[in-house]
Amino acid sequence: MTSGYARLGRSIVLLAGLGWGLNGCGEQVPREVVDTTLPNVAAAEIPTTLAGGPHATGCLVVTHGGVGSPPEWSADCQKAAESALVAAERHRSALRGALVGTAFMENYPQFNAGTGANIRLDGKTIQMDASVMTSDGNFAAVAVIERVRNPVLVAQAVLDTPHRLLAGEGATLFAHRIGFVDIVPTCPEAEAKFQRRLANLVAGRAGEGFENFDWRKCWNYPGPIPSTAEIDAAAGLPETGDTVGTVTRAADGTYAATLSTGGTSITLNGRVGDVPIYGCGCYAGPAGAVACTGFGEEIIRRTLARKVYTYLEQGLSARAAVTRGCLDFGEEHSLGLIAVGRDGWGVAANRPMAYGMAAPATAD
Ligand code: ASP
Numbered sequence: 001m002t003s004g005y006a007r008l009g010r011s012i013v014l015l016a017g018l019g020w021g022l023n024g025c026g027e028q029v030p031r032e033v034v035d036t037t038l039p040n041v042a043a044a045e046i047p048t049t050l051a052g053g054p055h056a057t058g059c060l061v062v063t064h065g066g067v068g069s070p071p072e073w074s075a076d077c078q079k080a081a082e083s084a085l086v087a088a089e090r091h092r093s094a095l096r097g098a099l100v101g102t103a104f105m106e107n108y109p110q111f112n113a114g115t116g117a118n119i120r121l122d123g124k125t126i127q128m129d130a131s132v133m134t135s136d137g138n139f140a141a142v143a144v145i146e147r148v149r150n151p152v153l154v155a156q157a158v159l160d161t162p163h164r165l166l167a168g169e170g171a172t173l174f175a176h177r178i179g180f181v182d183i184v185p186t187c188p189e190a191e192a193k194f195q196r197r198l199a200n201l202v203a204g205r206a207g208e209g210f211e212n213f214d215w216r217k218c219w220n221y222p223g224p225i226p227s228t229a230e231i232d233a234a235a236g237l238p239e240t241g242d243t244v245g246t247v248t249r250a251a252d253g254t255y256a257a258t259l260s261t262g263g264t265s266i267t268l269n270g271r272v273g274d275v276p277i278y279g280c281g282c283y284a285g286p287a288g289a290v291a292c293t294g295f296g297e298e299i300i301r302r303t304l305a306r307k308v309y310t311y312l313e314q315g316l317s318a319r320a321a322v323t324r325g326c327l328d329f330g331e332e333h334s335l336g337l338i339a340v341g342r343d344g345w346g347v348a349a350n351r352p353m354a355y356g357m358a359a360p361a362t363a364d
Contacts, residue, residue: 259292
């Protein structure tokens, strides 16, 4: 999540003149589409990433690779969306599709979820959050879970318990007890991201929310603060890539949303973001499904997924709902939104964001 991208995206939009603008994915965006769906939005106020359109019948899937993810990762988000579509159609299940889409991306090292999940500041801890919601109002989640490859599948398993949210060691032991392999989900890419993050922190390029925060004073990991020598050895390169998410509509008009994350770049031990909090990271109901990515603390403050869902309930198209959600949020904190509704699909983000979309060729 780098503001450099955002500034680049915004300046391209502003420079591009009145008729068309380039969004963060390098696409031509017709301003009149935004004007038609949101009459009160000035032409220049187009989210950095914007996509969507009509698909009124049949299965429909949208995936995201986290706000800040480079648009070239869209190829893998697209593969995830296509796998999700096959699953949703084959099993006639929006939930099945949403699980496959997110689990697919959890297995790819570049994303900050599952295999690629962020390593926390001590260089060892990996704590992940994941959630699922279906349009009949069922919600389940895991928070700060460790030692599983696919947290989103554990969140699904929580649906079959009397509980809605399992956290920490209890969530991890639950997963192992019901058959998930006890494995530390990491890879060389996650290690490289950790080294860059640490270097950025020490160089004063702290992550969102940590800019003026004395992290040394609040150090709450079991081990010691990494030595300056270790930190100096790291390359201070920008970080990209975050949470992954999927929203689906099944052919029968039911919906599901799933999310999975290794958390924001820089956090204290035990931090929980928006992903497993009801109404915040994802939401689904009879009018559609919404999934967020971005600065979790601000997403929680705004109960954002539920709020964007109300725009769908009020009759906005999925594209207009995410656009309004993104514009309401502003640019200070990173945000990406995906949605499917009765009319079609939408993607909006205030930074570049990789995404995928899949629908059967026969859908309108
Ligand atoms: N929303 C996630 C969190 O705060 C991170 C992200 O989507 O970038 O944990």
